[in-house]
Amino acid sequence: MFDFKISKKDPKSLARTGIFKTPHGDIHTPVFMPVGTKASVKTLSQKDLKDLDAEIILANTYHLYLRPGEKVVKKMGGLHKWISWNKPMLTDSGGYQVFSLAQEKGYTENTVIKAEVKIDKNGVEFKSHLDGKKHYLTPEKAIQIEHDLGADIIMAFDECAPADSSKKYFSEAMDRTHRWLTRCKKEHEKLSKKQKKSQALFGIVQGGIFKDLRINSAKFVNSQDLPGNAIGGLSVGEGKKIMYDMIETVIPHLSEKKPRYLMGVGTPEDLLECVDRGIDMFDCVHPTRMARHGAFWTDKGRFSIRNEKFKLDKNPLLKGCKCETCQNYSKSYLRHLIFENEILGLNLMTIHNVHFLLELMRQIRTNITKGTFKKFKHNFLKRFKHDD
Amino acid sequence: MFDFKISKKDPKSLARTGIFKTPHGDIHTPVFMPVGTKASVKTLSQKDLKDLDAEIILANTYHLYLRPGEKVVKKMGGLHKWISWNKPMLTDSGGYQVFSLAQEKGYTENTVIKAEVKIDKNGVEFKSHLDGKKHYLTPEKAIQIEHDLGADIIMAFDECAPADSSKKYFSEAMDRTHRWLTRCKKEHEKLSKKQKKSQALFGIVQGGIFKDLRINSAKFVNSQDLPGNAIGGLSVGEGKKIMYDMIETVIPHLSEKKPRYLMGVGTPEDLLECVDRGIDMFDCVHPTRMARHGAFWTDKGRFSIRNEKFKLDKNPLLKGCKCETCQNYSKSYLRHLIFENEILGLNLMTIHNVHFLLELMRQIRTNITKGTFKKFKHNFLKRFKHDD
Numbered sequence: 001m002f003d004f005k006i007s008k009k010d011p012k013s014l015a016r017t018g019i020f021k022t023p024h025g026d027i028h029t030p031v032f033m034p035v036g037t038k039a040s041v042k043t044l045s046q047k048d049l050k051d052l053d054a055e056i057i058l059a060n061t062y063h064l065y066l067r068p069g070e071k072v073v074k075k076m077g078g079l080h081k082w083i084s085w086n087k088p089m090l091t092d093s094g095g096y097q098v099f100s101l102a103q104e105k106g107y108t109e110n111t112v113i114k115a116e117v118k119i120d121k122n123g124v125e126f127k128s129h130l131d132g133k134k135h136y137l138t139p140e141k142a143i144q145i146e147h148d149l150g151a152d153i154i155m156a157f158d159e160c161a162p163a164d165s166s167k168k169y170f171s172e173a174m175d176r177t178h179r180w181l182t183r184c185k186k187e188h189e190k191l192s193k194k195q196k197k198s199q200a201l202f203g204i205v206q207g208g209i210f211k212d213l214r215i216n217s218a219k220f221v222n223s224q225d226l227p228g229n230a231i232g233g234l235s236v237g238e239g240k241k242i243m244y245d246m247i248e249t250v251i252p253h254l255s256e257k258k259p260r261y262l263m264g265v266g267t268p269e270d271l272l273e274c275v276d277r278g279i280d281m282f283d284c285v286h287p288t289r290m291a292r293h294g295a296f297w298t299d300k301g302r303f304s305i306r307n308e309k310f311k312l313d314k315n316p317l318l319k320g321c322k323c324e325t326c327q328n329y330s331k332s333y334l335r336h337l338i339f340e341n342e343i344l345g346l347n348l349m350t351i352h353n354v355h356f357l358l359e360l361m362r363q364i365r366t367n368i369t370k371g372t373f374k375k376f377k378h379n380f381l382k383r384f385k386h387d388d
Numbered sequence: 389m390f391d392f393k394i395s396k397k398d399p400k401s402l403a404r405t406g407i408f409k410t411p412h413g414d415i416h417t418p419v420f421m422p423v424g425t426k427a428s429v430k431t432l433s434q435k436d437l438k439d440l441d442a443e444i445i446l447a448n449t450y451h452l453y454l455r456p457g458e459k460v461v462k463k464m465g466g467l468h469k470w471i472s473w474n475k476p477m478l479t480d481s482g483g484y485q486v487f488s489l490a491q492e493k494g495y496t497e498n499t500v501i502k503a504e505v506k507i508d509k510n511g512v513e514f515k516s517h518l519d520g521k522k523h524y525l526t527p528e529k530a531i532q533i534e535h536d537l538g539a540d541i542i543m544a545f546d547e548c549a550p551a552d553s554s555k556k557y558f559s560e561a562m563d564r565t566h567r568w569l570t571r572c573k574k575e576h577e578k579l580s581k582k583q584k585k586s587q588a589l590f591g592i593v594q595g596g597i598f599k600d601l602r603i604n605s606a607k608f609v610n611s612q613d614l615p616g617n618a619i620g621g622l623s624v625g626e627g628k629k630i631m632y633d634m635i636e637t638v639i640p641h642l643s644e645k646k647p648r649y650l651m652g653v654g655t656p657e658d659l660l661e662c663v664d665r666g667i668d669m670f671d672c673v674h675p676t677r678m679a680r681h682g683a684f685w686t687d688k689g690r691f692s693i694r695n696e697k698f699k700l701d702k703n704p705l706l707k708g709c710k711c712e713t714c715q716n717y718s719k720s721y722l723r724h725l726i727f728e729n730e731i732l733g734l735n736l737m738t739i740h741n742v743h744f745l746l747e748l749m750r751q752i753r754t755n756i757t758k759g760t761f762k763k764f765k766h767n768f769l770k771r772f773k774h775d776d
Contacts, residue, residue, distance in 0.1 A: 038728045038730060039721070039724065040728075040731075040732045040733075042730065042731060043732070044732065045712075045732055045735060045736070046716065047712065047716075067724070067728065068720075068723075068724050068727075072700060075700055076700065076702060076718065076720050076721070077702075082718070082720065082721050083717075083721055084716040084717055084721070311456065311460065312460060312463055314464060314465075324433075324435065328434065328435075328472040329471075330464065330470070332456075332460065332464050332470065333427075333464070333470050333472070336427065336456050336460075337426075337428055339455065339456075340426045340428075340455065342428045342430065343428075343430060343431045343731055343734060343735070344428045344430075344431070344432065345428075346731060347433060347731070347735070348433070
């Protein structure tokens with residue numbers, strides 16, 4: 001059911017193109033996956049996403065588990081049917097949110113996190129960010145939820161330790177993530193037999209910014225022989241150089257024959273740099289979130305539509321851009337919509353940013369196929385102003 | 389350039405179908421016009437509006453005059469070009485907002501309104517609801533703004549007196565509205581010659597809930613021989629019976645050969661009752677505003693998607709409905725989106741409600757053409773639960 005075939009390898013880098021077959025269709029890699037946290041990619045309709053030619057979208061297990069509850073989604077026929085999206089989907093495991101939402105509330109020290117998120121041998125107790133109600137997740141429970149949701153690709157339950165944790169803590173969290181992966185795999189195999197579902201489980205490499213831990217983790221995750229391998233816990237504030245360094249450390253230990261998914265990464269330059277280093281899949285809320293703040297990308301970098309200079313600008317956000325927004329609307333009108341908090345403005349800015357990343361991925365694939373990836377990357381980054 | 393042809397008259401009522409020709413296309417009457425206050429019909433894209441087959445949309449002069457300013461719109465090529473909408477448009481004159489936004493802030497007594505909105509012989513001084521800055525509008529200025537905006541149909545500058553005003557005040561406001569109409573017409577003719585624009589000016593009948601004033605006003609407005617006549621100042625809290633009564637009072641004094649536009653009315657039953665009484669055009673924020681509150685119409689009345697009973701409801705908002713929302717999404721998913729404040733939920737609910745009214749108008753036109761309007765209205769209202 002799941003099959004990854006590499007179509008072309010770039011001779012000068014680790015970049016490659018491929019096709020990942022899923023029950024809901026093919027994914028052409030390298031791919032960027034828009035994030036639909038609560039089963040909706042913010043401001044976009046499923047029709048918008050089809051028009052954008054998005055091949056796969058994400059949804060977050062943590063949010064859907066809390067509301068409306070995975071049993072509601074299951075009763076409605078699973079995610080695809082419920083949200084009216086018949087192309088591939090991916091769900092994370094909720095692990096990232098369980099830990100990061102506690103951090104977002106200000107509990108950054110391990111001791112305090114442990115007070116809010118209690119980890120024991122079996123799983124994790126945490127408080128809902130919505131109402132403070134206690135919940136308990138185990139690797140088995142996470143997989144059960146993901147089976148109820150029914151995405152094509154499901155992620156193992158992992159612990160994403162805070163960026164400022166000690167090496168000792170990163171090591172413990174990594175070991176726990178490995179033990180959890182074994183349990184996730186077992187539960188997934190059990191449920192897959194019973195329910196005849198066809199979902200692919202991906203494991204997640206952790207280990208913080210420590211090369212030895214990352215290598216250890218990559219080897220372990222790779223040894224599970226799952227249909228795909230992910231790298232988690234990067235792009236959480238460690239800086240670009242360290243992130244690229246960690247990817248270079250990890251990649252040699254992940255099977256070439258499996259898709260490699262870098263979680264939570266999504267600026268144009270990160271996509272180029274990480275494809276260069278052998279990554280096949282990406283997701284990030286960045287393009288959609290920045291759109292709602294009135295920011296947009298062009299080939300020259302990131303700009304704000306609020307800038308006074310766009311007040312009388314009849315041009316589209318990006319000349320030659322084929323997105324619905326650029327084909328129909330001027331910067332002047334978009335600026336007005338954003339200033340007036342008109343929802344259409346949020347929708348049109350999002351369409352452009354998602355199109356920009358999906359188009360970048362299409363160009364990346366084309367250039368890998370033509371053997372011109374390095375040149376394309378060089379030229380793109382020469383024009384594109386650093387976007388942190 | 390502007391031409392109104394009646395296609396069919398209902399033998400048992402004052403209902404009729406017609407075609408109003410404008411420079412941007414034909415409008416089939418009776419017509420409902422979605423409201424795009426700040427040059428965007430809230431949550432809908434222009435593509436959505438085309439898919440909904442909306443034949444004409446509104447924009448508000450008051451809001452666009454304040455931001456971004458009519459000169460910006462003019463420099464961008466006028467409303468149609470600026471917002472990328474090549475079908476007919478209508479702008480109000482700003483008169484309603486000048487007076488009603490002062491009321492909305494709690495200044496309901498005439499004395500206080502007069503303190504905030506100073507009327508003199510020449511025009512009206514008012515404070516912007518955005519920043520309290522003083523502005524001064526005259527009939528001439530309102531028409532100049534509407535010419536800069538460039539809608540196909542433009543409304544005369546009128547005074548919509550508060551519903552609780554005395555008859556003496558309604559009479560004064562009406563006389564003022566008539567004097568202003570003469571000035572609007574003169575300014576419009578001047579500008580039309582100079583700029584070779586093709587815009588149709590409509591006058592507005594006022595007079596509150598007093599039959600003699602309404603008749604006086606209808607006769608005056610009708611005597612100006614403009615391409616269309618509007619009825620203002622109704623649906624402002626006077627109750628349905630009085631509203632219908634006032635329409636019955638006014639209609640005999642408005643030329644049969646001109647379209648008659650009832651301003652600010654837009655519930656399904658009001659549309660049916662007012663078409664019955666000879667109205668051809670309607671506008672209202674009701675369908676779009678109620679959608680953003682999670683309310684929707686079916687043939688049985690108005691419902692809230694927040695209702696617990698829809699949590700596991702796989703059905704569309706309305707079975708058999710041909711709108712994008714009902715063709716693709718269940719009540720269960722829509723309820724989730726509205727609860728989670730997802731923008732897609734607002735968009736999908738709006739699509740349904742606007743479709744519902746536009747479809748109702750299509751059915752009204754079909755039934756007038758077939759001579760079955762009265763029967764259709766009776767059957768519709770028998771099912772439809774009163775919607776206040």
